[in-house]
Amino acid sequence: MTNNGVVEWTVVESDIGPLLLAATGAGLVSVVFHASPEVRDRALDRLRSRLGAEPVEAPDSARLAEPIRQLAAYFAGTLRDFSLDLDWSLSGGFNRQVLRELAAGVPYGAVAGYGELAERVGQPGAAQAVGAAMGSNPLPVVVPCHRVVERDGGIGGFGGGLETKRQLLALEGVLPQPLFQP
Numbered sequence: 306m307t308n309n310g311v312v313e314w315t316v317v318e319s320d321i322g323p324l325l326l327a328a329t330g331a332g333l334v335s336v337v338f339h340a341s342p343e344v345r346d347r348a349l350d351r352l353r354s355r356l357g358a359e360p361v362e363a364p365d366s367a368r369l370a371e372p373i374r375q376l377a378a379y380f381a382g383t384l385r386d387f388s389l390d391l392d393w394s395l396s397g398g399f400n401r402q403v404l405r406e407l408a409a410g411v412p413y414g415a416v417a418g419y420g421e422l423a424e425r426v427g428q429p430g431a432a433q434a435v436g437a438a439m440g441s442n443p444l445p446v447v448v449p450c451h452r453v454v455e456r457d458g459g460i461g462g463f464g465g466g467l468e469t470k471r472q473l474l475a476l477e478g479v480l481p482q483p484l485f486q487p
Contacts, residue, residue: 312352313363316340317373320380320476321469324446327352327360328368332390335443338465355395376446382476385413387447395443402426403438408448414477418456432456440464446473 312334314327325340325348326333334356337348349360363369371389378384391408393401406425411417417425419432419439428434439450445465451473455461463470474480 310358312356312358312360313366313368314349314352314360315362315364315366315369315373316345317376319376321465321472324376325349326369326372326376328366328372329356329358329392329394330368331392331394333369333372333444333447334392334395336445336447338445338469372447379446380476389447391444391447396441399426399428399431399434400438400441403435404442404444404448404450407439407450407453411449411452413449414479416452416454416474416479419453419461420456422453436462449473452477452479 312327312329314325316323316325322338323340325335325337325345327335327348335348335352337344340348352358352360375384375387375389379387393405396404403422403426407417407422410425419435420429422435423429423431435453439453440462442448442450442464445451451463451465451470453461460467460470460474471480
């Protein structure tokens, strides 16, 4: 059960499309890309089953006000470091350890390899497990899994789609902006 037993959520527009944000009394618990009605409904079902609470739509939620403000500032290019309370209850064990290291140790405008992150958490050789941890990240953008790339310079995978990853890396100055805007 979540802190206070309530999960509040809303969908906000961003430069990478609609994002579903959900928060508990402990903090931001979920960020979901491409939050169309179908994606939103699946995400809410997952929250309901994983957290044991009925998600409540709350666009004016005090819990969500600061995440909304900080994400808007990030996409405007005026915020480089998120300072939000995070609820880690959707991640555990090795995945949580890797995601916390990522959040603390790979700053805006930098990237790290999957193997490098594995070494940082004391598990050299666990690059594939790091990739799985990135894929399970319940807090993308805020916990910046888009900053994890392949050793050979490839962009790697991304749950939000490679174009979304490319857009986030371009926003942070890691990749050039596209030659032609869509």
